[in-house]
Amino acid sequence: MEQSKLTTLGTQDSRLLFERSKRGKEAAMLPERAFPKEDLAANIPAKLLRKSEVDFPELSEPELVRYFVNLSKKNFSVDTHFYPLGSCTMKYNPKIHEDVAALSGFACVSPLQPEEEVQGVLRIFDDLAEALKQLTGMDAFTLQPAAGAHGELLGMMLARAYHASRGEKRRNVVLVPDSSHGTNPASAAQYGYEVVQVPSDERGRVCLAALEKLVSDRVACLMLTNPNTLGLFETDILKIRDLAHAKGALLYYDGANLNALLGTVRPGDMGFDIVHLNVHKTFTTPHGGGGPGAGPVGVVKALEPFLPKPVVRRNGTRYHLDYDRPNSIGKIRSFFGNTGILIRAYVYIRMLGLEGLRQASHDAVLAANYLRKKLSSAYLNPHNEYCMHEFVLSARDLAAEHHVHAHDIGKRLLDYGFHAPTVHFPLVVKEALMIEPTETESKETLDAFADAMLKILKEIEETPDLVRKAPHTMPIRRPNEVEAARKPILSSRDLKRDQSHNWSAHQP
Ligand SMILES: *Cc1c(COP(=O)(O)O)cnc(C)c1O
Secondary structure (H helix, E strand, O other): HHHHHHHHHOOOOOOHHHHHHOOOOOOOOOOOOOOOOOHHHOOOOHHHOOOOOOOOOOOOOOOOOHHHHHHHOOOOOOOEOOOEEEOOOOOOOOOOHHHHHHOOOOOOOOOOOHHOOHHHHHHHHHHHHHHHHHHHOOOEOOOOOOHHHHHHHHHHHHHHHHHHOOOOOOOOOEEOOOOOOOHHHHHHHHHHHEEEEEEEOOOOOEEEHHHHOEEEEEEEEEEEEOOOOOOOOOOHHHHHHHHHHHHHOOOEEEOOHHHHOOOOOHHHOOOOEEEEOHHHHHOOOOOOOOOOOOOOEOOOHHHHHHOOOOOEEEEEEEEEEEEEOOOOOOOOOOOOOOOHHHHHHHHHHHHHHHHHHHHHHHHHHHHHHHHHHHOOOOOOOOOOOOOOOOOOEOOOHHHHHOOOOHHHHHHHHOOOOOOOEEEEEOOOOOOOOOOOOOOOOOOOHHHHHHHHHHHHHHHHHOOOHHOOOOOOOOOOOOOOOHHHHOOOOOOOOHHHHHOOOOOOOOOO
């Protein structure tokens, strides 16, 4: 730790951008005046014209570059650190995906261009939808939703449209397991459904007896993720399907967890009617910090007429956009979706092929089980059995005995150079530490992570304060996480304005 302090000497200038500003310095040379003053006055309403000069920071180019490069190095990313954030599938993003998405034929087209000028993009949409159909066993796909939760919302709309078309307007309940991802009940509630929880059994799976009691002709759909958020495969999935379908309820698949199953098991074959995929998880795309993403939704034939419009249709070798869809729910997003993200997913699928995707999934499961085996004798694992792409440990006993919590362990991992796992989720495990290594990590990295986890366990027993007060090497220690999400400080000016901030107190 002493050493790391020494090596950052000289870059430890903690002044903010505005505080470094010195009048007259500049990093860019602007023309005297780009537009004649008269032009501005003639074309822009007077009340919109600036009366005084803008308060921009004034720095030289090297100072500016150093400021931002040093700032960027304070963060954790998949390109800099192992990032075992459960449920988020933070796998390595091959750089060729970025190169392809940046090709001018993709990056510079406008969604307002006529169909004949964007045949290549339309073809990729069509091919990608076809690949997703094959990988999931669904009959049709829309690529429009911009994220997983957005796909869920669309799924809720499709379920209502489907039931309404059959004259079943009383179905206003959505069932979700108590282990479900928070977005599932949120999406259902957002669209006006009553959300009812299905309890898990002691094996961490949906309790069939409870489900049987809860499913009725009031239920619009049952939302599941399989493997579930404990990383366990719902082995009774066909019984669950039969229970739901017998009462006319649809089965919704949260496909954010598809990374365990590619090329091996398909949601369509498990009996699901609606599926959303997080292509920014399973099929790569850098997705820390909230986006952008894409959440394509697949459905069985009976729901196809309700999919958003337009849909891409192929006619021989030409592609066109079909808006003539009288039963469509309409649009869920402007234009056609997050094209750049869809292109990355397409490249990933084409680079690996079915065999490669299957191998990736098998390796993801192997990596998770390797870490599970290494850690589950030291840490409590309430569901210690063969897992899929992730597993969940519990710091319950450590909290009771040493007053060290799951998030303390996560914070301490930062000192060891690892991003924290997901903590305190899923809610069915007290003090949860949810670990998803993904397939792209080497055995050496997995071993180093396991070693750090075991060292931290020793610290908890010997010097618990070291863990309780971690991190000790980060530029910010423990920001208020609720405030950070609700009232983010996005610029140094906000930081200056925010009198209550505790910035300097966090400096190591
Ligand atoms: C990430 C995730 C979601 C939500 O996806 P977003 O793209 O973040 O909206 C839903 N369900 C599960 C299981 C997830 O891991």
